[in-house]
Amino acid sequence: TGLPNRFLCLDRLRQNIARSAASDGVLAVLVVAIARWSLIERSFGRTTADGLLAAVAKRLTAVIGGLDTAARLGEARFAVLAGNLSTADDAARIAQVLLDQLKQPVAVAGREIAVGGTGGIAVYPADGETAETLVAHAEAALDRLPASQESGYQFYTSAMHTASSDRLLLEQQLIAAVERNEFLLLYQPQISFASSRIVGMEALIRWRHPELGMVPPAEFIPLAEETGAIVQIGEWVLDTACRELQRWFAAGVAPLRLAINISGRQYNDANLVPGIRGMLEATGFPPHLLELELTESVIMEDVIDAARRLGDLHALGINLAVDDFGTGYSSLSYLKRFPIRSLKVDRSFVRDIAHNQSSAAIARAIIAFGSALGLKVIAEGVESHDQYDILRSSGCDELQGY
Secondary structure, three states: OOOOOOHHHHEEEEEEHHHHHHHHOEEEEEEEOOOOHHHHHHHHHHHHHHHHHHHHHHHHHHOOOOOOOEEEEEEOEEEEEEEEEEEHHHHHHHHHHHHHHOOEEEEEEEEEOOOEEEEEEEEOOOOOOOOHHHHHHHHHHHHOOOOOOEEEEEEOHHHHHHHHHHHHHHHHHHHHEEEEEEEEEEEEEEEOOOOEEEEEEEEEEEEEEEOOEEEEHHHHHHHHHHHHHHHHHHHHHHHHHHHHHHHHHHHOOOOOEEEEEOHHHHHHOHHHHHHHHHHHHHHHOHHHHHEEEHHHHHHHHOOHHHHHHHHHHHHHOEEEEEEOOOOOOOHHHHHHOOOEEEEEEEEEHOOOOOHHHHHHHHHHHHHHHHHHOEEEHHHHHHHHHHHHHHHHHOOOOOEEEE
């Protein structure tokens, strides 16, 4: 990129801090990250990705001119040191200009690539008095933005430091949670509209923390995804659920379908197919009773790879379902190309189905669409008689509560 690296960035920031301290000026550190970087790198390759980084660096330096410093902190993350500011609001304006520039397509290797970016801002002296602290706090603000967000910025707050410390502690404890046997599985029934009988269940993981009590999945699953611990946790879920159900079957429970959600990180792990094959052999669980649930966004990241990977999973004799259908890409042509057995209507449509015509129309359309393709349709989050009646009259196959 031709930009200073992190080491030189910190050195220049120390010089800026000394000048700001002498003049009582306001100094801001803006850390900007290119959105969807891993997807861009996978889709276009390393050479094109490098060209994109160089183009973005050139665009950043053009925006800030010679008065401020731009640096590359690593991978797809840049820093801008903005000095001689009157107020913190000036930093917000600079951040917005930078992010607006990143929204513009970048021409690389004969093609135009649309990129976006998010930013975190830390201000001297309010958010820290050393170079290392300011950069760390700007990165903390950036990291607090949702992973799915493709544009926007936020300022650092002291609450983020507490949250980061708590998050780091939780991360360390999460890695050891499997060995300490702190996870447990709950099973959410799936009921047939035709027979009113339980025909399957989805295995749901919970973390029984020794000090915090039951930790909600919304708190630890994203963290497990980030750290990569989700792969080990996912393997534990598969093995434990299959072994538990085998014990139920041996005790006289009629065979039931077992649904297990596969995360994006787990799906992309090279050991997914061999690991599931080995697990089925070790547990003796009938493959036709296992259904793996994947979201549209995970499948559609790489369609060519998905055709191969899903084909390999299907060859094991297991079933595949699209979870949260209707909330992702909805590129419906993929349903013809992949060995999908079931669609799951997301509960965001089911929740308002009795009071919102749009939600009801979407749910009915998904049910009709799935039925026309010969797919089983399961509605998630069914909690009332009104929801039950509407879904049953629409021809839905199965329901699942929340």
